[in-house]
Amino acid sequence: MKQFTQVADLPNLEVAIQEAITVKKAPFIHQHLGKNKTLGLVFMNPSLRTRLSSQVAGQNLGMSVIVLNITKEGWQLETQDGVVMNGDKAEHVKDAIGVIGQYVDILGVRSFPKLENAQEDYSEKILLDFVKYAGVPVVSLESATRHPLQSFADVLTIEEHKKIAKPKVVLTWSPHPRALPQAVPNSFAEWMNAMDYEFVITHPKGYELHEAFTQNAKIEYDRQKAFEGADFIYAKNWSSFHDYGKILSQDATWTVDQKSMQWTNQAHFMHCLPVRRNVIVTDDVIDSPQSLILEQAKNRTISMQTILKRMLENL
Amino acid sequence: MKQFTQVADLPNLEVAIQEAITVKKAPFIHQHLGKNKTLGLVFMNPSLRTRLSSQVAGQNLGMSVIVLNITKEGWQLETQDGVVMNGDKAEHVKDAIGVIGQYVDILGVRSFPKLENAQEDYSEKILLDFVKYAGVPVVSLESATRHPLQSFADVLTIEEHKKIAKPKVVLTWSPHPRALPQAVPNSFAEWMNAMDYEFVITHPKGYELHEAFTQNAKIEYDRQKAFEGADFIYAKNWSSFHDYGKILSQDATWTVDQKSMQWTNQAHFMHCLPVRRNVIVTDDVIDSPQSLILEQAKNRTISMQTILKRMLENL
């Protein structure tokens, strides 16, 4: 396994889920794989869950873990080729990545979108530069358009809690005061489409995600219809893709609350965190026994550890 | 042992001191306890001694250690319940702590007081939120009102250097250009009161500490009388508790110098560091053979390691 940037990098998702369940049951039995191996984690944007879960995943596998926090301000990288670098950028991205690759055996990288230019963000240039220049396997720790470790953890959480073979899973847009990336909903849609679930997306008009991710998923603008019979409600805000990076609505009736949860089939509530309480979801829903937010967080270690294990097996 | 936030969390201080002495003699013999265990260290304020000594203590016990620096600016946490989070705070403290608790086996946290509102600081809300929501044992790395790992190290240092069973220990206020917390003197008083020492506090009027910490300790406003016959002089600045957070005096005659040390019984000099030389204490005193500042720093590892060992034994 040379890279993990999207669900398509797993040749057989069902097998990967079974492997993750095995990893969760016995997290320390593969420490021979990581002996004398180093995991490098490069964060171009802040991280809490991803950093901690990735450090733990690497350490569970016996790896040394090195974290490199690179704020875009602190360490300006030139990304264009052929430029005369006499400005404020002290290093070219290809050299920085090539060097980091000399010191680690597997490299994780996080790089958020700027939300200014869809074409630029959706080109995934920074992530692809890491894949191109690192010389070692690369794991996405959330890129401009996808968050595959989160989606893998989400799928695992659904598999652990579903009561029927083919549950109804609903991705619902929720309001938020700031413009957020589409990475989590894009990725979630992509992974849901790879599973044999009934998958429905609901959001106000104008919030349609890129079709490359939603594919044949049902889009239901009537929120109540979407929620009816749902086994899992996955709430998330995102900014508009078509009116790129814009906030088109802050409609508080889209907040997930007890009333809307009553439309469902006693659905579990899911969110990737961090979450703004009483904006995305009301306290009574997120604090209810149906809430899976901590289980999702816990499974972030498992999804990362499963990917790292595969990469280590192929080093 | 589920939490370590004050001396009262140690059921028998004498036994704990003996355990610490054992740990210091053979620091690496308990590494089986920490195998496959992770220590998380959350710093809401900067740290040098506490971070390094805690990392070493965890590693001596075979643990993996993960440090999370959270400046109050960088990661705004909502601390009030029931709030509609549509402002600048992106995560509720209960969710952040709950998530961190998913990834670690023991959690340390540092959070300083704001020194604006005594009631708010002395409620220890942030520390108690960690205890409440972490789901794993919590160690205070200095909270608004106490610094128990420092006090434990201080007691250990006194035990190692005392020449009589019941030494005279004097806590003396010293001047400082900035307003400092009461955590170190509060905690030191609390621990001294738990020992069978002759304990005296001296400071200018107006600098009385909260009685919950000083209890029956003797307060002697005449500095020379306080110093007479002392075996240990523990210098520290703090801001006023009663005129909360204010600097009432910068009186340079309170600086510990050779003249005042001559009043004592060839006392040892102690300070928790960092120290402003020639403001808190003169160079000749802090650099004298009687100074124990580096021994105190060294014992910071031992106090933390003793607490972690107990927690690991009860996981």
Place this chain on the structure above:
Amino acid sequence: MKQFTQVADLPNLEVAIQEAITVKKAPFIHQHLGKNKTLGLVFMNPSLRTRLSSQVAGQNLGMSVIVLNITKEGWQLETQDGVVMNGDKAEHVKDAIGVIGQYVDILGVRSFPKLENAQEDYSEKILLDFVKYAGVPVVSLESATRHPLQSFADVLTIEEHKKIAKPKVVLTWSPHPRALPQAVPNSFAEWMNAMDYEFVITHPKGYELHEAFTQNAKIEYDRQKAFEGADFIYAKNWSSFHDYGKILSQDATWTVDQKSMQWTNQAHFMHCLPVRRNVIVTDDVIDSPQSLILEQAKNRTISMQTILKRMLENL
């Protein structure tokens, strides 16, 4: 081995190079040396290569590694003795270093020059304070006037790639938009002089390095003459020593390009990185098969590991 701050700290450079080659062949066979030992890395200035390679080197030897980033703004240290510390500096450098030395077994430190006062920078006060107060062996991770781990890696790289016993090595000044330290060229000159190479330095007039470092090296102002017959071209910018810290030239004809490389004996190209492409060197040269930049970066781990191994053997 109590300190590594310059080539003179290695009693026999030839033996050290052979030891480095051995370390590179079998990097994990000395892990017993570092068991229960801690490496502390103090960075007063930012670092990518040095931090990563030092962490890996320590971990390869079985050590725990603790990184301490100290921006000069964040942690103001008093460096003068006898001062009344009632200003903005909260800790004296001798206390901070003494404390850090309580927690680690070997201490690395990086501290750049201010480029304002040659005498102050060239006194190496901060580095020497670390050596004086740490109480444990100290490794320079680049100081005001030298970067010995880089030079050691560079020498190793030349030894690995030279085709004749006594190659011609040319250190060439290259233009740069900002004023840079003389540490890398100083150090490189010092190490080249310790080897039995033909060593030539070329730069515009006014860029002469301190003679303590260049010693008897040939200085050739005619760049083409310098390059003729060269086996290795080592490019680097530095600010003027004699007109201290000043940029005297940004002459783009000094950029290393294909034309100038054709004057050489099919020389290898070297640079310590980070490098400004098409300012220091053109893309076609740095991306050519003759470029050794990634090999140099890789050898940073080896030079550090060789030094740490020697220090561990003598603890």
